[in-house]
Amino acid sequence: MSRVLVGVKRVIDYAVKIRVKPDHSGVVTDGVKHSMNPFCEIAVEEAVKLKEKKFIKEVVAVSCGPTQVTETIRTALAMGCDRGIHVEVSGKDYEAMGPLQIAKIFAALAKKEEASLVILGKQAIDDDCNQTGQMTAALLDWPQGTFASEVTIDGEKVKVVREIDGGLETIKISMPAVLTADLRLNTPRYATLPNIMKAKKKKIANMKPADLGVDMVSRVEVLRVDEPPTRLAGVKVETVDDLVAKLKANGTI
């Protein structure tokens, strides 16, 4: 019961106003503020808490992407992860990278690192895919506890309270397992300056997807990115009769 892998994704900061590139191939990322995906922060926090409670010995933070993602790994280290792994992906491969490729990488790493748990955020705020955790579990043939709002280790099993449409569902799954963090799982700690300093001494290993035997070819092609249509102004009516008349007039009823 020793090692946890945590995935952290570098995304455009939640407070930034997103703009679509003039050629509609994607959104503007150059010069735009980036930070760790909020759900990944929650995942890191949970992993570090498990380590503080002595359920696990080591937390490894993993991120896939170009050099800049090492900033995100370092933030995870400053929050308490022990070491990091940077899987280098850049250029076209990076642009085309999606949940399937990430899941393959994490599955390979989970086996290589002999992890007992893989903890991910439930989804990323840039693509909102909500697939990586599920795919990783499937590729590994491991149980999954997704949308976790509470995690408790019980011997060789994990009790997960999940947020589902109808309310809360509690399941018990065997380890090794994949968990994905939902909003209410915890409140991530602020990285303190002394911890950031300590993090500088922690190691970040480099590798390529090929080293893990993962092919990065994407089965998905993005055709076009557009902004959502601008909301048109509504019309105010004074009485219910007016409302009914208007609805009839524009063919709704």
Next chain:
Amino acid sequence: MLLGKVSLTPALCTALRISPAFSGIQKQIGAAATQNARLYASSQAAEAVLDKQAVGTTTATKAATAKKAQSVESQSFAVNMFKGQINPSQVFPFPSVMNEEQTQFLQELVPPVSKFFEEVNDPAKNDSLEKVEDSTMESLKEMGAFGLQVPQDLGGVGLTNTQYARLVEIVGQHDLGVGITLGAHQSIGFKGILLVGSPAQKEKYLPKLATGETLAAFCLTEPASGSDAASIKTLATLSPCGKHYILNGGKIWISNGGLAEIFTVFAKMPMMDEKTGQMKDKITAFIVERSFGGVTHGPPEKKMGIKASNTAEVYFENVPVPIENVLGEVGGGFKVAMAILNNGRFGMAAALSGTMKGVITQAVDHAANRVQFGSKIHTYGAIQEKLARMTMLQYVTESMAYMISGNMDSGSKDYHIEAAISKIFASTDILWLFPVVCIQGSGVERVMRDLRIFRIFEGTNDILRLFVALNGFQDAGKHLKSLQKALKNPLGNAGLLAGEITKRAKRTAGLSTGLTLQGSVHPELSHSGNLAVKAIEHFGVTVEDMLLKHGKNILHEQFVLKRVADSAIDLYAMVVVLSRASRSLSQGHASAQHEKILCETWCIEAYDRIMKNVKDLKSSSTTQVFKNMKAISAAVVENGGIVAPHPLGF
């Protein structure tokens, strides 16, 4: 040109505009300074003057070595501009002093600190509670915010001045009350230990101060001693056993006074003057622990602004301070105090540049959305001028802060004039302009109240202006004196004299004397660069004129000193933005053209202000105005208030 036999003819003296009697002036300034020692003793100028123009004091030997050091040309731009010279080494190019590791480290620190101040710290709550919330204080301690410049091996974050400035800017942007709590602790409270503490003192005190386990306070001011810091009365006497100093006295307006465990206290001690054999009061700095016993404090002062910061009176009653706790040299306390204040000054400009940034964002938001008379108000000229001025002022302040921090990090020891200038600039009346655009904005009202103190503490702006002017005069005076000396041995100094005569002849003829910023300033800014050069030339001439006109009495001509200081501030500001904008243009920043406009506009207006000051200082009507003001002041003082009877007759 004129070599051969050069004798000290009256004609030559006129050409060089040096009065044959000038040699006396330097000594006289020194003598007057010693006589009126306490008049400006609080200003570093007097201390410097006293030091370097020692007239038979214990500092005589120090002065000799200081003089030797002074003979090495000062690299400070400000020092040289007073002589009408340009030394660009510290200002061009705009300093970029962090290596890759330091830059990367700083980039990692900024987001968590910003996030904390955006999401956790509640400035309104701190303001209404009149203290920093306990949970916030705890988080700040955990964050390491209390030991930013303490070396890492003693438990601090080990930041350079530039890195410190960047973080302090964030604090300034969000909560000046917290800013002062942090600053009173580390920027002045225990800075003395960092600067002049012995290794034993550092090891003993810094670790706990770095984590915030103990807080620090700087104790100089007393009820009767504010600007006149050398007049403090808190007394330290050696105990009979010789192992302790016994401290007695009271300090007021002490930030963190009610919270601190560790106090840097300044007290006077009677000491034997080696030269005269008489007892003289000298100030010594001490590290005093509350746990020594006898240290008490008063209730928190109710203030208009920075309410979250604790300000209290601190009393010392027979406090035994071990002799190991003397900070720096016995009798050298005044210098320690000035070194501490000097060292922390750039932090204020940095913090305030952050405050300005925050207020401007709110002002812009208001101006861009508020509609009156049918249009968004930012379309009106009156508002546009306000927004433009705010922007320029922030640009200048920010540029000064980081230029000075960069100079300090590069090892410059010669930054005191620039540091004083930056503090004056950042905190001057102009700040009142800021919130005017959006007084209804949330928190802006509080910022306005918080800003008032910045003109007063850490050296009032009035005193700092005198300091800037007097320091500048002193160096310029030395330059003139060296010319005087050269005149005594013209053959041996023919080159120097020839150069000076040529320069002055050109000046009189209205020609450029060859002073230039070409090569330093980006070609697109050459016009503004020329304005700066012209301003420096005129400024240098004015400084000389004032020295020749007033001689030793320049010390007392505060109307003159203020205008000289204001011109110096404007000049330094011009050069600082020229440097920054040049760098942006050279590096092809996206904002380069915008910065160019900021720079050019600033230079045009600053040039006009400087030239007006220069003109005023030469004009007889201004001299009359000074005389009149003096008379008006005397009349109302004598009358205890307004003199003119009411227009209604009752």
